[in-house]
Amino acid sequence: MDTLAVCGGRFPAPDAESAPFVAGTILCREAWIREVHTQGPGAVAEETPVLDATGCVVLPGFVDVHIHGSAGVDVMDASRTGLARLSRFLARHGVTGFLPTTITAPPEALLAAVEAVARFMEAEPPGARALGVHLEGPYISPRYPGAQPVEHIRRPDPRELAALAAAGPVRLITLAPEVPGAHGLMAQALEAGIGVVIGHTAATYEEAQEAIRRGASQATHTFNAMTGLHHRRPGVVGAVLHNDAIYAQLIPDTVHVHPAAMDILARCKGPQGTLLITDAIRAAGMPPGTYELGGQEVVVSPEGVCRLPDGTLAGSIVTMDQGLRHFLAATGWPLERAWPVTSRTPAQALGMDGVIGRVAPGYRADLVLLDAHLEVVATVVGGQVVFDRRQEAG
Numbered sequence: 001m002d003t004l005a006v007c008g009g010r011f012p013a014p015d016a017e018s019a020p021f022v023a024g025t026i027l028c029r030e031a032w033i034r035e036v037h038t039q040g041p042g043a044v045a046e047e048t049p050v051l052d053a054t055g056c057v058v059l060p061g062f063v064d065v066h067i068h069g070s071a072g073v074d075v076m077d078a079s080r081t082g083l084a085r086l087s088r089f090l091a092r093h094g095v096t097g098f099l100p101t102t103i104t105a106p107p108e109a110l111l112a113a114v115e116a117v118a119r120f121m122e123a124e125p126p127g128a129r130a131l132g133v134h135l136e137g138p139y140i141s142p143r144y145p146g147a148q149p150v151e152h153i154r155r156p157d158p159r160e161l162a163a164l165a166a167a168g169p170v171r172l173i174t175l176a177p178e179v180p181g182a183h184g185l186m187a188q189a190l191e192a193g194i195g196v197v198i199g200h201t202a203a204t205y206e207e208a209q210e211a212i213r214r215g216a217s218q219a220t221h222t223f224n225a226m227t228g229l230h231h232r233r234p235g236v237v238g239a240v241l242h243n244d245a246i247y248a249q250l251i252p253d254t255v256h257v258h259p260a261a262m263d264i265l266a267r268c269k270g271p272q273g274t275l276l277i278t279d280a281i282r283a284a285g286m287p288p289g290t291y292e293l294g295g296q297e298v299v300v301s302p303e304g305v306c307r308l309p310d311g312t313l314a315g316s317i318v319t320m321d322q323g324l325r326h327f328l329a330a331t332g333w334p335l336e337r338a339w340p341v342t343s344r345t346p347a348q349a350l351g352m353d354g355v356i357g358r359v360a361p362g363y364r365a366d367l368v369l370l371d372a373h374l375e376v377v378a379t380v381v382g383g384q385v386v387f388d389r390r391q392e393a394g
Contacts, residue, residue, distance in 0.1 A: 004028040004383050005044045009053025009369060012060075012339060013038065014360035020336055021057060028365035031382035036361055051385055053369050056377055057335065060343035060357050061096025061366035062320040065172065065350065066134055066220065066249055066277035068101050068293070070284035070319075075100040076294065078112040083120040083130065089285055091127030091387045093319040094342075094376045096366035097356060098128050099171055101279075103294040104137030104148040107160055111167055118168030127379070127386045129366075131350065132171030135164065136220065139185060140200035141176040146225035147314035148200060149294045156185035165192050171350065174220045176201035177211035190215045195350065198246070200225045201236055208239035212246050218349055221279055222248040222265060223257050224313070241268040247349040249277045250341075252323035252330070253316045255305050259330035266331045271340045275349055276323045281306060281315035321376050328374075335374070 006028070010021035014036050024038040027048075044050065068075055071089035073082040083100065090098055100117050102110055117133050137148050139156040156179065164170055173189050174197040175182055186196045198211055199220025204227065208216075219226070219240045227235030240248050241264075248269050251257060256279070257265075266274055278284070283291040283300045291298045291306075298314045300306050306314045318326070324342050328335065340357075347357030356364050365383035368376060378388040 002030055002383055003045075003048045004051060004365065004380065004385070005048050006051045006053050006058055006367060006369075006380070007044065009056045009058040011058040011359045012336075014358065026058065026359060026365075026367070028380070028383040031365055033359065033361055033363050033365050036359060051369075051378060051380065051388075056369040056371055058359065059339050059368050059370065060347075060359055060363075061128075061368050061379065061381065062094045062324075062342045063131070063346035063350075063356065064090070064095050064098040064278055064320055065275065065346050066101050066136070067098055067280050068103060068315055069282040070280050072282050072286055074282040074293070075102055075117070076105060076109060076113050078109075078116040080116055080120045083116065084126050087125045087127040087130070088386075089127070091379045091381065092376065093321045094368035094370070094379055095128045095320050096368065096379060096381045097131045099132055099134040100130055101134040101136050104140065104145075104152045105294060106152060110135070110138070110164060114164050114168035114170065121169065125381070127381065129381060131352070132169040134172040134174070135170060136174040137200065139175040139179060139182065141179060141202040143202040144176070144200045144225045146200055147293060147296065147298070147308055147312055149296060155179065156181035158185060158188055161185060161188060165194065170194050172197050172218070174199040176203065177216060178203040178207045182211075183214060186211070186214055186216065197249075198226070198236060202227060203236050205234040205236070205238050208236045209243065212239065212243050216246065218247045218249060220249055221251050221256060221277065223261060224251065241265070244273060246273075247345065248274050250274055250327075251279045251316055251318065252276050252326045253304075253318035254326050254330070256313060256316065259326075262327065262330040263332075266327070266333070271333075271337060272345060272348075274341045275346045276320065276327060276341050278318050278320060278323060279315050280317060280319070284317040284319065286317075321370075321374065325374050
């Protein structure tokens with residue numbers, strides 16, 4: 001029987017929404033948290049392996065719902081080996097669950113990517129778990145393509161979506177709700193259990209609100225590739241800030257969104273409505289240079305900014321642990337308030353809030369240990385230590 005005791009750390013109390021962290025022991029068995037002791041060390045059997053969390057904060061593992069790649073790997077490579085490499089890289093940065101995210105591409109390329117993720121999910125991962133696929137496009141607005149290849153943008157195709165959903169575990173789809181046929185495709189997606197995300201969209205405020213009324217529940221990389229906030233035309237940004245029914249994804253790299261705008265978003269949405277994403281590309285964790293995204297050249301500067309040759313921002317190289325540090329600096333929030341934006345809120349946005357995103361009995365034993373500088377010390381996935389920098393240093 002696989003067991004693990006995480007001892008000596010501080011963590012969010014199991015029943016607290018925002019409160020000082022408590023000290024104690026977390027007992028894990030067979031991939032799940034079974035007991036949490038906060039009034040003492042708790043009984044740990046002599047044969048139980050112990051993960052020493054002394055001096056660390058223990059948080060629910062980070063969940064990245066929007067990531068294209070890292071460590072030289074892109075989801076569109078459709079490679080099981082590549083996804084394993086990505087999984088290991090993400091675990092080093094505290095991620096325990098992620099949604100491999102596609103880019104607008106020909107139908108056969110999207111199908112291959114979804115099938116590759118499905119194959120990867122058949123076995124235990126070497127690091128972070130894939131939780132399903134996030135389709136970013138191809139049913140988006142050519143007016144707001146961002147770094148999505150414009151030549152592959154197309155009208156909503158119910159048969160294509162059905163084929164993709166049959167090929168693998170599609171969990172989210174980013175689309176432009178104002179394009180013809182979008183409402184019908186949204187209904188189809190929701191019926192199939194696929195969450196609808198507003199993004200790469202020229203929608204008005206009214207069109208965005210209608211999409212939310214019809215079930216759209218997230219906004220892709222808020223502020224970026226969508227109509228902005230104007231005092232007479234609130235746009236998609238205005239709808240996201242104004243409507244508590246939609247979660248706001250945020251790229252916290254300080255490049256895509258100014259720290260002041262990050263703070264404004266956080267003030268409007270709170271930790272219960274804000275979720276950090278990386279939108280990382282294969283260049284994350286790699287040196288500056290020239291890379292590829294959707295068949296396009298991407299240049300990563302020494303400052304870590306990713307751009308197409310025409311200057312368009314093209315994803316990021318931020319990691320979730322870096323993003324959390326940036327978010328705290330931008331908002332001034334204490335970690336005790338901010339921690340849900342990396343785990344509990346993404347879990348809720350995915351409808352997985354009863355499974356991941358809390359340090360509590362009955363939740364998966366997906367945990368990250370952070371030191372006083374909020375650097376990752378260790379990562380636990382399903383009760384297994386998949387990364388421990390102290391062992392690597394030794």
